[in-house]
Amino acid sequence: VPVESKEHNVTQDVLDLLDTKEPLQTSEDFRAIPQAEIKAALDRLASRSMVEYKANDSEQVLLSKEAEAIVAEGSHEYKVWKAVKDAGKVPIKELANVVGAESAKVGQGNAFKNKWVKKEGDSLVLVADSVQDTTRELLQGIQETKTLADTKTLNDLKKRKLVTLSKVIHYTVSKGPKYAKEMPVEVTDLTADMLTSGSWEAANFKPYNFNALGANQDAGSLHPLNKVRQEFRNMFFSQGFVEMPTGHFVDSGFWNFDALFVPQQHPARDVQDTFFISDPPRADKPRADPEHEATMDAMESGSRKLFATPESEKRQIKPRDFEQYWKNIQDVHQHGAFGSIGYRYPWSEDECLRLVLRTHTTAVSTWVLHRLAEDPRPAKYFSIDRVFRNETVDATHLAEFHQIEGVIADFGLTLGGLMKFLEDFFANMGIDGLRFKPAYNPYTEPSMEVFGYHKGLKRWLEIGNSGMFRPEMLEPMGLPKDMRVYGFGLSLERPTMMKYGVSNIRELLGHKVDLAWIKEQPAVRLEKE
Ligand code: PHE
Structure with missing residues (x-):
């Protein structure tokens, strides 16, 4: 490995030089070797007690570009004096053309003060026949020694931006108790042979290097979407929300559309917008699946149970009647029910399934709300998971993305409460002063699109959709008439793109994603910027 062999050379060079010169000063004796390299070699030797070293730091005085020019060509006042001497007389108006604007400006005053030149009419004429350019000599000295003892002059030069100070570390190195002219051979492994022969007793083991950087573990890393998702989950959990079980991507039209009062002719149910499953083509009618529901009942979410069970909370659980629910959905679509006139179309079971x-x-x-109807009580639910839409893919749309969704059920909720909730929710992400625009969803009334002002982009962005679920959705489940339920949804991709500065969604999700980029991305916090 080249780095190691180079380091080894420095190591040997240090040993060689110490043989004849002690102590050695790295600033003089190893001037050309970079600090990090000399330090690595010294650590290697010091860990074996072959050398001892002390680090000293000192300040170097370095010339600015302007000062370097002065060393090369003379000071500004010298240039003015030289121009006057060469020409005998220089019209003041011409001076900048002869010596340059900067030297004319700065040099003139100093050349007067030094009594090198004087004004005669509109021109400069010579006073001193020969001069000593002390500024140039001073800077030349600094260039050679990188030091200046006189602090008053040093401060003056600093103020004039002719020099800067920079810290340098150098080492004083002397022989250690185990100094040798060459690195002894080191044993790295203790073998069975060494144990049986006893040679381990005399062996020179290589010491551990606890300062070495670890090898790259090439470990996995979370996707930015997962990091932002976790931030949102924490936000929901801290406000007492319970996570909904969203682990299945396939659902029936019943749970995706009909139970939400989405009519069967709605454009969202077209093949243009929805991916339908061809095999199997139909779902069973909704029914209580004891095995499935026992799993759900046992699920913990945050610090609480997903659903109340008679055992855990000693509450009266009303058994659900799926026959009735199915009939209620048919009625509310086809004829109207629960005070609604319905859509009045022939409702198809096939379409629903x-x-x-x-x-x-x-x-x-x-589905979660219909389970809430077993024991209606105030509840807060959320989920963050994947959804699918048959859309044309472009820089801001994918056929699959993630939704963040929240649901709040309680008695006596009002629209104002939803607006306040959303304002607080987005303020947590640093988005203040929301605007609400009336919108339409088949399952909420009223419905509101949520807009937030993006300070970076300087425009209003749609950041979410929300509303109060309709009685046509809630009452067929058996939820009480006076229970109100807020719902809101937003994409996980949008805040993630904003947080990570991604402008094309295809760089975030899908087959074009650069895995190296995913790995490098830092953790995210949704606090105000
Ligand atoms: N389902 C809506 C959407 O897809 C979001 C939403 C959820 C709106 C709940 C209102 C209530 O955008």
Whole structure:
């Protein structure tokens, strides 16, 4: 390995030189070797007690570009004097043309003060026949020694931006108790042979180097989307939200659309917008699946159980009636029910049972709310997971992305409460002063699009969709008439792109993602910037 052999050479050079010169000063004896390299060699020797060293730091005085020019060509006042001497007389108006603007400006005054030249009419004429350019000599001295003892002059030169100070470390090195002219051979492994022969007793083992940097572990790393997701999860958990079980991507039209009062002719249910599953083509009718629900009941979310169970909370659980729920959904679409006139179209069971890649996580919110109807009580739920839409892919759209969704159920909720909740929620991410725009969702009324002002982009961005779930969705489940439920959703990609400065969504997700980029990305915090 080249680095090691180079280091080894420095190591040997130090040993060689110490043989004849002690102590040695790295600043003089190893002037050309970079600090880090000499330090590595000294550490190697010191860990074997072959040398001892002391680090000293001192300040070097370095010339600025302007000062270097003065050393090369003379000071400004010298140039003025020289121009006058060469020409005998220089019109003041011409001076800048002869010596340059900077020297004319600075040099004239000093040349007067030094009594080198004087004014005669509109011209400069000579006073001193020969001069000594002390500024140049001073700077020349500094260039050679990199020091200046006189602090008053040094401060003056610093103020005139002719010199800068820079710290340098150098080492004083002397022989250690185990000094030798050459590095002894070192044993790195203790072998069975060494143990049986007893040669281990005399062996010279290579010491551990605890200062060495570890080898690159090439470990895995979280995707930025996962990091931002975790931040949001923490935010939800800290506010008492319970995470919904979103682990399945395929759902029936019932849970994705019909139970949400999305009519079967709605454009979102077109193949243009939704991916349908061809095999199997149909779902079973919704029913209580004891095995599935036992798993859900046992699930912990944050610090609490996902659902109340009679055992855990000793509450009266109302058994769900799927026959009735199914009929209620049919009625509310086809004829109207629960005080709604409905859509009045022939509702198709087949359409309802088609399988889809879920188009929103609201499908899961709906399932969770229908479980809440077993024991209606105030509740807060959230989920962050993947959804699918049959869309044309471009810089800001993918056919699959992630939704952050929140649901709050309580008695006596008002729209103002939702607006306040959203304001606080986005303020946590550093987005203040939201604007709300009336919108339409088949399952919420009223519905609001949420806009936030992006200070970097200097424009209003749509950051979410929200609303209060309709009675046509909540009452067929068996939730009480006076229970109100807020819902809101936003994409995980948008805040992630904002946080990580990504402008093309395809650089974040999908087959074009640069894995090296993913690895390098820092952790994220959703606090105010
Ligand atoms: N499902 C909506 C969407 O896809 C988000 C939303 C959730 C809106 C809940 C209102 C209530 O954008």
